[in-house]
Amino acid sequence: MIAYISDLTHISDTIATSRIFPLAPAYIASYAKKKIPNLTVEIFKYADDLNQALVREMPDFLCMSNYSWNFNLSYAFAQRAKQINPKLIVILGGPNFPTSFSERTNFMREYDSIDFYIYGEGEEGFVSLVRKLMDVELDVSQAKIDSDPLDNCCYLSNNRLITGVEKRIRDVNIIPNPYTTGILDDFFDKPLIPIFETARGCPFSCTFCYSGHESLNRIGRFSLETTIETLEYIAKRVSNIDELICADLNFGMFKQDLQVCEAIAKIQKEYGYPKRFSAYAGKNKPERVIKAVEILGGSWGMGSAMQSTDPDVLEAIKRQNISSDKLLGFVDYAKLNDSTAYFELILGLPLDSKKKHYESMRLGVDTGLNNSKSYQLTLLLGTEIASQESRVKYEYVTKWRVMPRCFGIYQILEKTINVAETEEIVIGNSTMSTEDYLDCRMLDFFVDVFINSNWFREPIALIQKLGFSVFDFLLFLKSSPNLYDETLYDIFLQFKHLTMSDLFDSKGDIDQFISDADIINLHIDGNRGINEMNECKALCYKNIDIVFDTVYTGVISFLEEKESCTEEITNYIQELKVFSLMRKLPFDQEKRLMQRNFEYNFKKIEEKKYFIDLSDLEIPESFTTKVWHDKKQENEFSNLVRIYGDSLAGLGKIIQTQDMSRFERKFEQFPR
Ligand code: SF4
Numbered sequence: 001m002i003a004y005i006s007d008l009t010h011i012s013d014t015i016a017t018s019r020i021f022p023l024a025p026a027y028i029a030s031y032a033k034k035k036i037p038n039l040t041v042e043i044f045k046y047a048d049d050l051n052q053a054l055v056r057e058m059p060d061f062l063c064m065s066n067y068s069w070n071f072n073l074s075y076a077f078a079q080r081a082k083q084i085n086p087k088l089i090v091i092l093g094g095p096n097f098p099t100s101f102s103e104r105t106n107f108m109r110e111y112d113s114i115d116f117y118i119y120g121e122g123e124e125g126f127v128s129l130v131r132k133l134m135d136v137e138l139d140v141s142q143a144k145i146d147s148d149p150l151d152n153c154c155y156l157s158n159n160r161l162i163t164g165v166e167k168r169i170r171d172v173n174i175i176p177n178p179y180t181t182g183i184l185d186d187f188f189d190k191p192l193i194p195i196f197e198t199a200r201g202c203p204f205s206c207t208f209c210y211s212g213h214e215s216l217n218r219i220g221r222f223s224l225e226t227t228i229e230t231l232e233y234i235a236k237r238v239s240n241i242d243e244l245i246c247a248d249l250n251f252g253m254f255k256q257d258l259q260v261c262e263a264i265a266k267i268q269k270e271y272g273y274p275k276r277f278s279a280y281a282g283k284n285k286p287e288r289v290i291k292a293v294e295i296l297g298g299s300w301g302m303g304s305a306m307q308s309t310d311p312d313v314l315e316a317i318k319r320q321n322i323s324s325d326k327l328l329g330f331v332d333y334a335k336l337n338d339s340t341a342y343f344e345l346i347l348g349l350p351l352d353s354k355k356k357h358y359e360s361m362r363l364g365v366d367t368g369l370n371n372s373k374s375y376q377l378t379l380l381l382g383t384e385i386a387s388q389e390s391r392v393k394y395e396y397v398t399k400w401r402v403m404p405r406c407f408g409i410y411q412i413l414e415k416t417i418n419v420a421e422t423e424e425i426v427i428g429n430s431t432m433s434t435e436d437y438l439d440c441r442m443l444d445f446f447v448d449v450f451i452n453s454n455w456f457r458e459p460i461a462l463i464q465k466l467g468f469s470v471f472d473f474l475l476f477l478k479s480s481p482n483l484y485d486e487t488l489y490d491i492f493l494q495f496k497h498l499t500m501s502d503l504f505d506s507k508g509d510i511d512q513f514i515s516d517a518d519i520i521n522l523h524i525d526g527n528r529g530i531n532e533m534n535e536c537k538a539l540c541y542k543n544i545d546i547v548f549d550t551v552y553t554g555v556i557s558f559l560e561e562k563e564s565c566t567e568e569i570t571n572y573i574q575e576l577k578v579f580s581l582m583r584k585l586p587f588d589q590e591k592r593l594m595q596r597n598f599e600y601n602f603k604k605i606e607e608k609k610y611f612i613d614l615s616d617l618e619i620p621e622s623f624t625t626k627v628w629h630d631k632k633q634e635n636e637f638s639n640l641v642r643i644y645g646d647s648l649a650g651l652g653k654i655i656q657t658q659d660m661s662r663f664e665r666k667f668e669q670f671p672r
Pocket of ligand 1: 204209212283
């Protein structure tokens with residue numbers, strides 16, 4: 001018996017849009033191999049590899065993950081493979097699945113190439129199903145007639161939905177470690193980031209999230225020994241990848257997480273890997289999260305996904321946040337250790353409004369969190385927020401769009417098939433007009449360009465030192481288009497245009513749109529389906545000198561308006577601009593501005609993290625300053641390009657996901 005299990009990713013500019021190891025299928029595969037020794041399992045991440053395998057040999061079971069970013073691709077394979085081999089058993093699983101009985105029935109009727117759907121944890125459901133099918137010699141109709149409902153599994157029988165109870169594995173340690181079984185070995189040769197899991201489940205109930213379901217509230221934990229074994233296995237095999245991801249939903253919140261951090265720190269010391277660690281930080285116990293960051297020596301950028309700071313919004317989405325006092329702990333740590341601290345919001349949540357969004361963002365920016373991001377609200381299938389009741393209650397204005405970078409033209413069993421993934425986003429609700437939504441998006445873009453990535457941490461430190469609100473400075477910039485150069489003005493216009501373009505009223509409309517091969521080609525060529533935040537920010541990066549002009553002129557104008565701009569400050573700001581730009585020009589602009597004379601002692605000023613007293617500026621000296629990228633920075637950046645690509649979209653993704661201050665040029669100065 002052969003099973004192919006895939007966790008497919010779209011490929012954009014030859015780079016995978018999902019850049020992580022296929023961990024979930026690997027767990028299912030390693031458990032299935034343990035329980036059903038005569039089952040041969042192969043795992044796939046890339047559509048081309050799956051296609052070649054299907055051409056070479058049809059499996060008995062084609063099993064595919066279903067996430068919002070790969071469903072149409074998985075289903076295209078399911079449909080085509082079933083067309084060629086009607087006896088093939090198609091099983092899908094994953095969180096992108098409705099929860100109500102009637103919606104599940106409709107889903108299974110609409111996507112009738114799916115024989116069985118596994119929901120919740122996949123391991124036990126998959127094994128029970130395969131055993132059942134083996135008992136009836138793979139006769140699907142017989143299995144459906146014979147069977148009592150199987151746990152975690154549903155299917156149509158005589159057009160009626162049969163659905164089992166959703167159960168979780170009591171002790172996840174009965175699942176063999178997928179890494180050490182060797183089932184993931186081939187993926188170490190690909191530009192993919194290793195991911196591991198130490199705990200499953202989330203005790204919170206956020207209504208917008210798949211993991212907020214009651215069934216996932218209990219935490220299941222892998223043993224520390226398994227985690228250490230996994231870390232060592234990965235560290236010994238990884239090459240040209242600096243990152244490691246933990247799939248836990250609240251890392252750092254549990255006391256066992258500190259032991260995991262100790263284990264990672266030990267691995268870092270021994271293998272020089274991972275240089276960067278990523279995980280969703282726990283929504284509770286910020287002191288412990290900070291402790292975890294400390295142990296990891298700053299390789300993990302901590303912060304808090306607040307989603308909103310407004311109590312009414314938080315109540316409506318059943319969200320608990322850490323207090324703003326506790327947030328300050330993150331800021332203090334980040335300042336002391338030159339690391340980033342993120343702060344995340346979702347725009348357009350129930351009861352959100354322009355005022356509430358501005359206030360939420362103000363907290364992030366003025367608290368000093370240097371990576372404040374806001375995401376659009378996506379109505380995910382099966383989440384409470386996407387229910388009919390919630391739609392009626394909060395009067396969402398929604399639109400459908402193609403998911404950025406989730407499209408392509410694929411060869412599937414000798415047929416060319418166009419595929420694009422789509423999603424439903426909220427662009428207004430009972431308390432936020434679409435006009436307000438668009439204004440908030442512009443604000444979010446301003447925050448992203450001018451605060452995040454630390455491009456302007458030096459003048460921002462001056463504004464803070466002088467006692468002004470950085471958020472007010474942003475509002476000043478936002479309302480002063482006279483400060484923008486034409487190029488920057490065009491980028492802002494483009495961002496606004498892209499935010500509202502190619503949005504469709506219904507799923508039917510967007511499905512019609514993406515059925516046209518020319519449209520898919522326009523997406524592939526980079527003319528459509530753009531992540532406007534990432535790509536417009538990448539454009540700013542490519543034109544960083546122009547953006548610098550605007551910000552530094554803006555700082556002077558802002559301080560003048562506050563009657564706080566002296567001649568000394570103006571001189572300092574002008575020199576600071578050139579100095580800072582030398583260090584932050586992109587890699588491909590390496591030859592420019594490598595050496596320059598300055599009147600200020602930037603070594604000393606940097607030691608104070610740019611929080612300088614005005615008296616520091618009184619006696620300018622004279623220095624020759626040189627800047628350069630070292631080998632470590634160059635290697636790290638080229639490893640990122642290997643994962644994300646060098647297109648504008650790839651650059652945008654790098655800028656959005658990395659702490660760009662790591663790539664600021666080193667500098668040395670000599671008295672003249
Ligand atoms: S805390 Fe995070 S993972 Fe848990 S339900 Fe909320 S958003 Fe989902």
